[in-house]
Amino acid sequence: MRKLKVLPIEAIVRGYLTGSAWQEYKKSGTVHGIKVREGMVESEEFDTPLFTPSTKAEQGKHDENIHPDKGRSLFKENVGSLGSLG
Numbered sequence: 001m002r003k004l005k006v007l008p009i010e011a012i013v014r015g016y017l018t019g020s021a022w023q024e025y026k027k028s029g030t031v032h033g034i035k036v037r038e039g040m041v042e043s044e045e046f047d048t049p050l051f052t053p054s055t056k057a058e059q060g061k062h063d064e065n066i067h068p069d070k071g072r073s074l075f076k077e078n079v080g081s082l083g084s085l086g
Contacts, residue, residue, distance in 0.1 A: 008056035015049045033067035
């Protein structure tokens with residue numbers, strides 16, 4: 001048995017413009033820093049699903065939405081390549 005380290009990232013795939021994605025879109029026209037088409041309305045379906053990760057905060061604190069590039073970077077920093085998992 002080996003002890004593993006928890007990687008505090010939540011992997012979210014969004015098909016629709018709702019929740020925190022809608023709130024960000026209304027302010028900046030982006031979702032997790034990803035530019036999406038103009039003129040969308042709440043709960044509208046994206047042209048293609050979006051990978052929108054977030055960090056997992058400690059209990060009682062809020063998760064932070066991050067750009068997919070930041071999620072990949074955190075993964076590489078903490079785990080490396082998928083080949084090192086096996």
